[in-house]
Amino acid sequence: YDDIDFIIGGVYDDIDIIIGGII
Structure with missing residues (x-):
């Protein structure tokens, strides 16, 4: 996993941080 993510x-x-951290 990415730290910031x-x-x-x-x-x-x-991509997860782009969608709001859900998927």
Whole structure:
């Protein structure tokens, strides 16, 4: 997992932070 993604509550990759950290 990406650090920034994880902090935002993401679960997968950068695309996750784009959708809001859900998928």
